[in-house]
Amino acid sequence: xxxxxxxxxxxxxxxxxxxxxxxxxxxxxxxxxxxxxxxxxxxxxxxxxxxxxxxxxxxxxxxxxxxxxxxxxxxxxxxxxxxxxxxxxxxxxxxxxxxxxxxxxxxxxxxxxxxxxxxxxxxxxxxxxxxxxxxxxxxxxxxxxxxxxxxxxxxxxxxxxxxxxxxxxxxxxxxxxxxxxxxxxxxxxxxxxxxxxxxxxxxxxxxxxxxxxxxxxxxxxxxxxxxxxxxxxxxxxxxxxxxxxxxxxxxxxxxxxxxxxxxxxxxxxxxxxxxxxxxxxxxxxxxxxxxxxxxxxxxxxxxxxxxxxxxxxxxxxxxxxxxxxxxxxxxxxxxxxxxxxxxxxxxxxxxxxxxxxxxxxxxxxxxxxxxxxxxxxxxxxxxxxxxxxxxxxxxxxxxxxxxxxxxxxxxxxxxxxxxxxxxxxxxxxxxxxxxxxxxxxxxxxxxxxxxxxxxxxxxxxxxxxxxxxxxxxxxxxx
Amino acid sequence: xxxxxxxxxxxxxxxxxxxxxxxxxxxxxxxxxxxxxxxxxxxxxxxxxxxxxxxxxxxxxxxxxxxxxxxxxxxxxxxxxxxxxxxxxxxxxxxxxxxxxxxxxxxxxxxxxxxxxxxxxxxxxxxxxxxxxxxxxxxxxxxxxxxxxxxxxxxxxxxxxxxxxxxxxxxxxxxxxxxxxxxxxxxxxxxxxxxxxxxxxxxxxxxxxxxxxxxxxxxxxxxxxxxxxxxxxxxxxxxxxxxxxxxxxxxxxxxxxxxxxxxxxxxxxx
Numbered sequence: 001x002x003x004x005x006x007x008x009x010x011x012x013x014x015x016x017x018x019x020x021x022x023x024x025x026x027x028x029x030x031x032x033x034x035x036x037x038x039x040x041x042x043x044x045x046x047x048x049x050x051x052x053x054x055x056x057x058x059x060x061x062x063x064x065x066x067x068x069x070x071x072x073x074x075x076x077x078x079x080x081x082x083x084x085x086x087x088x089x090x091x092x093x094x095x096x097x098x099x100x101x102x103x104x105x106x107x108x109x110x111x112x113x114x115x116x117x118x119x120x121x122x123x124x125x126x127x128x129x130x131x132x133x134x135x136x137x138x139x140x141x142x143x144x145x146x147x148x149x150x151x152x153x154x155x156x157x158x159x160x161x162x163x164x165x166x167x168x169x170x171x172x173x174x175x176x177x178x179x180x181x182x183x184x185x186x187x188x189x190x191x192x193x194x195x196x197x198x199x200x201x202x203x204x205x206x207x208x209x210x211x212x213x214x215x216x217x218x219x220x221x222x223x224x225x226x227x228x229x230x231x232x233x234x235x236x237x238x239x240x241x242x243x244x245x246x247x248x249x250x251x252x253x254x255x256x257x258x259x260x261x262x263x264x265x266x267x268x269x270x271x272x273x274x275x276x277x278x279x280x281x282x283x284x285x286x287x288x289x290x291x292x293x294x295x296x297x298x299x300x301x302x303x304x305x306x307x308x309x310x311x312x313x314x315x316x317x318x319x320x321x322x323x324x325x326x327x328x329x330x331x332x333x334x335x336x337x338x339x340x341x342x343x344x345x346x347x348x349x350x351x352x353x354x355x356x357x358x359x360x361x362x363x364x365x366x367x368x369x370x371x372x373x374x375x376x377x378x379x380x381x382x383x384x385x386x387x388x389x390x391x392x393x394x395x396x397x398x399x400x401x402x403x404x405x406x407x408x409x410x411x412x413x414x415x416x417x418x419x420x421x422x423x424x425x426x427x428x429x430x431x432x433x434x435x436x437x438x439x440x441x442x443x444x445x446x447x448x449x450x451x452x453x454x455x456x457x458x459x460x461x462x463x464x465x466x467x468x469x470x471x472x473x474x475x476x477x478x
Numbered sequence: 479x480x481x482x483x484x485x486x487x488x489x490x491x492x493x494x495x496x497x498x499x500x501x502x503x504x505x506x507x508x509x510x511x512x513x514x515x516x517x518x519x520x521x522x523x524x525x526x527x528x529x530x531x532x533x534x535x536x537x538x539x540x541x542x543x544x545x546x547x548x549x550x551x552x553x554x555x556x557x558x559x560x561x562x563x564x565x566x567x568x569x570x571x572x573x574x575x576x577x578x579x580x581x582x583x584x585x586x587x588x589x590x591x592x593x594x595x596x597x598x599x600x601x602x603x604x605x606x607x608x609x610x611x612x613x614x615x616x617x618x619x620x621x622x623x624x625x626x627x628x629x630x631x632x633x634x635x636x637x638x639x640x641x642x643x644x645x646x647x648x649x650x651x652x653x654x655x656x657x658x659x660x661x662x663x664x665x666x667x668x669x670x671x672x673x674x675x676x677x678x679x680x681x682x683x684x685x686x687x688x689x690x691x692x693x694x695x696x697x698x699x700x701x702x703x704x705x706x707x708x709x710x711x712x713x714x715x716x717x718x719x720x721x722x723x724x725x726x727x728x729x730x731x732x733x734x735x736x737x738x739x740x741x742x743x744x745x746x747x748x
Binding site: 075202205206209211215218219220221222263266 | 574596602
């Protein structure tokens with residue numbers, strides 16, 4: 001039950017996000033209902049048009065976050081970039097066609113349809129070249145991106161010659177211009193975002209299997225190529241609805257950055273998709289809001305900068321893979337290794353001398369190299385754990401400390417022997433930290449190793465080190 | 479001494495049984511015009527552990543992929559119980575090489591194993607609690623149930639391999655294809671895997687395993703396919719796993735020859 005709840009929770013949350021963000025584009029312009037007025041307070045200081053723009057770009061952010069998450073995990077990020085550039089000739093051609101048929105050419109649905117068709121054509125060209133040649137994929141993407149974009153620039157020139165006045169606005173598709181976004185544009189984005197979210201919810205498990213292990217998905221009988229095509233088609237749709245707001249050059253940022261930022265926070269795909277949607281929405285709403293507040297600040301750029309700021313914060317503070325978490329993990333590892341080294345060094349020194357005789361620090365330094373104050377720090381930490389005590393002329397292990405050190409030395413020596421006698425096994429499987437060595441090596445192997453050790457040792461509780469202790473001194477982690 | 483072209487020329491191919499789990503009829507596979515598998519023509523026996531051995535680049539993985547239609551075949555055909563793969567898809571389980579996927583992917587061990595059930599769950603349908611229970615059972619069979627919630631990159635190589643195996647178990651197949659499941663795993667994992675493979679065989683499954691460690695071949699496999707672009711020998715291990723066949727398969731690779739000699743000595747003892 002718990003898991004079904006989980007599944008629904010993520011998609012319901014995504015849907016709720018979508019609804020909240022889309023309210024302004026569906027609210028009536030001036031005399032909005034109570035929900036509208038509540039939202040107006042949130043988005044206060046802005047008029048209806050600004051709200052529509054913020055809502056529209058927020059919805060775009062949701063669509064981009066959701067679709068982008070799968071795109072990035074399928075390792076197709078640059079594919080998205082190529083496809084978005086490939087839309088430009090479609091826009092110019094659609095304009096020319098509309099003019100030829102006697103309109104002004106500034107019919108948004110027709111222009112976007114042209115963009116979508118050109119994007120799909122670019123996608124098909126990439127697939128055809130990839131399946132029929134041995135060119136590396138990045139080269140293919142580069143070719144398609146630049147050729148389509150070049151063709152688009154050339155066609156834009158033609159469009160300007162044909163009808164200078166109304167063709168002037170076409171360039172805004174390259175960098176995006178939110179000011180021109182109307183309620184109907186916002187609603188179009190809302191419907192597209194809903195459809196994309198719905199497809200992802202329905203095909204979530206198929207997409208997950210495809211992104212993780214396409215070959216396995218094929219042996220299961222899933223039509224991998226069609227699923228891939230669908231996913232890339234969704235990227236094209238996202239690009240097309242993003243043209244107006246952020247433009248075809250920057251839309252890729254909204255596809256890649258939110259899922260990449262979300263990856264620092266979670267190890268679960270559903271949470272990743274939801275989080276990417278939220279980050280995309282936040283980037284869109286904040287970015288277009290800021291851009292509307294300050295004159296001459298283009299929305300596309302600001303939206304990307306907001307997304308980048310969120311990425312930076314995630315990169316540093318991300319709970320799952322952020323810089324801080326990793327740094328903390330590294331410090332913990334260093335401490336653990338040092339603690340082990342200190343315990344082992346004390347044990348090995350105490351083996352060579354009468355029991356309970358204090359061990360001077362110089363003796364520990366003779367056994368192993370300790371940079372700077374590392375040894376003192378490790379010893380003080382042992383004292384805090386009651387494993388060791390400082391006495392007049394050195395340190396002694398407490399009873400607990402002896403026991404702990406004995407276990408550690410035994411493990412270490414068994415592992416060393418294992419490496420020496422089973423060199424054919426990949427060394428990466430040696431786990432020095434394993435509390436119970438038997439769990440990794442199996443009872444029989446450990447018994448064999450202990451027998452091997454017993455042969456060379458007169459008194460068995462801890463096997464004698466397989467190498468002379470003094471010889472290992474300068475080897476660092478021997 | 480037979481001349482090489484005489485050896486590869488098929489004497490009018492062996493009789494194929496319509497009841498064999500897998501019948502491979504003259505399969506040839508080429509990558510970029512260069513053939514990597516020639517005229518493989520054999521039946522896989524029912525409820526046996528079958529090892530596929532041969533030097534690097536001999537086409538061991540390619541053979542499995544050609545059977546599963548993951549790589550295009552230049553010629554030939556593969557039948558499952560006399561029918562097509564499409565018809566018998568549910569009978570086939572697959573364990574790819576561990577390196578073939580990105581283990582940094584944001585899924586848990588349980589998520590991966592559940593993928594083995596997707597086919598049975600069907601299009602558009604959600605994963606139900608009973609599916610997760612089934613996946614947990616598969617995890618328990620490889621001793622990984624206590625790691626179900628771990629993100630897969632936090633597992634060791636051997637544990638990752640066991641996750642892949644559990645996913646195949648969840649498929650509940652009759653014929654399993656495994657690509658180097660013993661490569662680079664720890665001793666515990668190796669034991670768990672081989673015990674499981676024997677369990678599967680005893681339950682009537684056919685298990686085909688690409689294997690690289692010649693020393694364990696006589697101990698692990700009932701049947702071997704010795705491959706070097708073409709099939710050098712195939713049959714019960716006690717019949718075909720001989721020094722002569724190993725020499726033919728591995729050619730002049732000296733270190734391997736030594737291993738082979740040891741392995742042959744072991745067969746003699748068995």
